[in-house]
Amino acid sequence: MKRVGAISLKTAEWIGLLVVALLFVFPFLWMASTAFKTMPEVRQFPPSLLPESWEWSNFVRAWESGPFLMYTVNSIVVAVGILVLQFLTAVPAAYAFARYRFPGRSLLFGLVLVVLMIPGQVIFLPIYVQLSGWGLVNTLWSLIIPYAASAFGIFLLRQAFMQVPDEVIEAARLDNASEWRIMWTIMVPMAKPVLVTFGLFSFIYHWNDYFWPLIMTNSDEVRTLPIGISSLHMSDGGTLWNVMMAGNMILILPILVIFFVAQRHIIKAFVYQSK
C-alpha cells in the first residue's frame, strides 16, 4: 500500500513539474507558433496548436515594416558601447575600492550602493533636460553616456578583486609592474568569470531596455529594436498578431540563444545582485 502511495506521489510531482514548466515555456512556444500562422488561422476557433503552413513571410513583413536593420545596428551599438564604457570605468574604480585605503573610501562606496539601489526611472526628467541642453537628445549618445558607469559592475568587480591574494600583487610589484599594468594584466584576467557574468547582465539589460530609448529618442535613425518592435502593433486597424509575434521572435532570439549557451553565467549574474 505504502509503496503504491509513494509511486503515485512521485507521479503527481512529475505532473506538477510539467505544469510549472509549461506555464513558463508554453507562452513562448505559442508566440513561435503564432509567428508562423496566417491571419485566418490566427483568428480560428478553436485555435490550432501548430501552424498549418509555415508562413516565413511574417518575419519578412515584420522586418520590412520599418528600418529594422537600423534598429538592430543601433541596439548592438548601444548595448556594446555601454558594455565597453562600463568595463573601462568599473575596472579602475573597483580596483581602487578593493586595493587602496584612502580617506573617503567608505563614503564613496556608500554612494555607489545608493546608485545601485535607486532606479533611473526616478530621475529621467532632469537627465533629459540636461542632455537636451547639451544637444544630445535624440542621438545614440543619449542612450549610452548616462549608463557609462555601472554601480553593479563596480560592486561585482570589487568583490572579485578583493579575493585576489595580496601576495600575487606584491609579486607583480617586485616584478616592476606599474599599478596600471597590475590592474590590467593580473587583476582583470583573474576576474574573468565575473567579467563575463557582468557583461552578460549588462548586455541583456540594455538590449531589452525599452524605457530609456523611448524617452530619449524620437526618430528612427537612433531608435533601438525594442522600440521598433513595440510599434508593430500600432501599425493598422486590426492587430496582426502573427507579424507582431514574428517581430518579437527577432527581439528575443539572440537573448534565448545566449541563455542556452551561458545559462549558468546568466543565472549567476542575476542572482548575484542579491549579495
Next chain:
Amino acid sequence: MRKAATAHELPGTGQVQAKAAGMPVAWLELATRLRPYLYLAPAMICFLLFFFYPIGSIIYLSFLDWSLINLEEMEWVGLQNYRDLLADQDFRQVLGNTAVFTVATVGIGLTLSFLLALWLNKKAKVYGIIQATVFSPHIISLVSVSMLWMWLMDPQFGLLNAALEAVGLPGYTWLADPKSSLLSLIIVSIWKGVGYNTLIFIAGLQSIPGDIYEAAALDQSPWWRTLVRITIPMLSPTIFFLLIINTISSFQVFDTIAIMTQGGPINSTNMLVYYIYEQGMDFYNGGLAASASVILLILVGILTALHFLFMSRRVHYR
C-alpha cells in the same frame, strides 16, 4: 665573526638617500595618494552627472513651473506643484493603483516564489531545468512579454479565453475592462518576476547549514515547525532583501503599461512612473512630473534607507 659590524660603523651611508630615487620623494608620495581618486574619477564623474546632480535637479525642478517645450522659461512657484498634484484626482488614483499593484505583485509573487523554491530546491537535474525554465521570462524584454500577453489576453482570439471557453467558463475582457485591467498587469508582472525570486530564495535556502536540519530531524520536529522555526527565520535576510527589491521595482513599472494599456481604460492602470512620463513628455507639465518624481524618489529613498539599515545591522551582529 663574533658579531656583525653595526651599521653606524659604515662610512658615508647617511647622505646618499636624498638623491636615490629618480623622482623627488614628495612628488612620488603625492602621486601614490592621488592614485585611488584618479581611478575612481571616471565612474564617479558619471554618477555625479547622471545620478547625483539629477537628484538635486529634480528636487529643484519640482518647485518650478516649466515644460520640455521651452526650457528657457522656468518660473519659481514654490509648493504649487505639490498642491496641484495632491488635488489631482488622477494622481490619487495613480497612487492607489501603484499601492494595489505593489502589494499584490510583491505579496503573491513572493509567496509563490517561496513555495516554488521549497519545492525546486533539490539536487536532481530535472529541478535545475525547471528552475531555468521558470527563470527564463526574466531575461526577456518586457516589450516581448507585454505583447505576448496582450495576444494571450486578446478577448476575441486569445488563448486564455479559448481555454476558459473550452472548459465551459465565460471569456474575460482582461485589459479592456477597468475592473480586470490592473489584475491583468499584476499577472504579467508576477509571471515575469517569479523565476528571479525563486532563484534568490533557493540561493538563500542553500546557504542554511544542513546540520541545523539534521538536528531538527533528530529532535523529531514536524516539517511545518521546521519551516516556521528554522527555515523562515534563517531566510529572513533573503526575504527582506526581496521585499525591498520587489517593492522598488513595482514602483518602477512602466513598460507593461506603456505597451499594454497606456494607463487605461479610464486611468485604471496608470501608475507612478507612467504618470510622470505622461505629464512630462506628453502633456508638457514639467512641474507636475517633477513633483511626482520627487514623491517617487522619497518612497524609493525610504526603502533604500531601510535596506541599508538592515544590512548594516546584519554586518554588525555577524
Next chain:
Amino acid sequence: MARVVLQGVTKTFQNQKVVKGLDLVIPDGSFTVLVGPSGCGKSTTLRMIAGLETVSDGNILIGDQAVNALPPGKRDVAMVFQNYALYPTMNVFDNIAYGLRNRGISKKDCKLLVEEIAEIVGLSDYLKRKPSQLSGGQRQRVALARAMVKKPKVFLMDEPLSNLDAKLRNQMRVELTSLHKQLGTTFIYVTHDQVEAMTMGDQIVVMSEGQIMQVAAPMDLYQEPENLFVAQFIGSPAMNIVSAEGRSDQLWGFRPEKALLLPASVSPVPADDRWVAKGQVVSREILGSDTLFHVETEKGRVIVKADTEEARLLGGAVTVTVAKPHMYVFDRASKKRVGRLGGREQAATLAGGVS
C-alpha cells in the same frame, strides 16, 4: 650583488611599533636568516627591504643606495613568497617572463633567459602549464625561477618552504643552500623554524618583539647565547632555566642534552664542579634516537635529553647532574647572559668549528 644595511629601521602600524630601530648589516653574498616567533617583526623587516612596506623611520641601503623611496620593482631584489604567489592566469613561461617584460626586455632575450632558468630548476617540460596543473614542489620551483631570472642583487624569501611536506622541505633546503653557493648572491631568508635557520644560514638574526636579540653564526648562537631569549629560542627542546643557588639576581640555565640522569640509588659523587638536583621522572617522549625525560626536581621542572637505551621507569627517582661549565648564568633583571658557572668562557675555542 650587494650588501644590505639597515640603520635604525622602524615600522609603526597604527601607533604600534612592530619593528624598533633595527641596526643590521647583511654582508654581500651571505645567507642571512631572520628568525623569531610569529609577530616578532621579521616578515615586516623583509617586506620593508622589498619595498612592500614603507619605512616609518630609519634607512635601508641596498649596495650603497638608499632605497627608502624606491618602489619594489626598482630595488633590484626578488622575493619568493610563502604561498608562491604565482600568477594563476599565466602559464609557467609567462610567470617567469613577466618581470622581464616589465623591464622592457625584448621577446627574443626573454625567451632565451626563461629557457635557461627553466633548465636550471628543471621546469623545461612544464613551460606551457598553468600553476594549477603543477605540484607544490613544482610551483616552488616556478617561484624560484621567477626570482632568479631577474638576476637580482638580493634574494628575499619569506618562509618559502612552510607549505611543503616534510620530505620535500628537507630536499628544498639542500637545494636552496647549494643554489646560494652557486649564485653567490645575498640571500635574506625569513623563517620561524630554528632548524631551518640553523641548517641554512651563515648569519642568523634572532628577533623578538621588533628587536634584534642576537646576530651570530649558527654555532655561536647555540654555544654562546647572549641572552635568555636566544638561549631558550635556539635549541630543541629549549634550555632549562632554574633559579640560581644563593643569588636571587641571577638565573641559571642548561641545555637538556648536557644534563646527566642517574638513578637515585646511585648517589652521585659529590663534587664542586657539578650542579645536582634530585627528582622524579614524570613523563617521557621517545624520539627514536633520543628520549626526553621530564623531571620534577627539588629545583624545578627540567627536561633531560638522553639516549633511548637509558630507559628509566616512569615515576622513578632520579638525580639530574650538569657539569658546571655547561651552566649558563643570566642576569634576572636584564635577561642578559653574564657568563658560565665555573667561570670558564668557552666561546673562543668552540666558535672555530663554524662555517
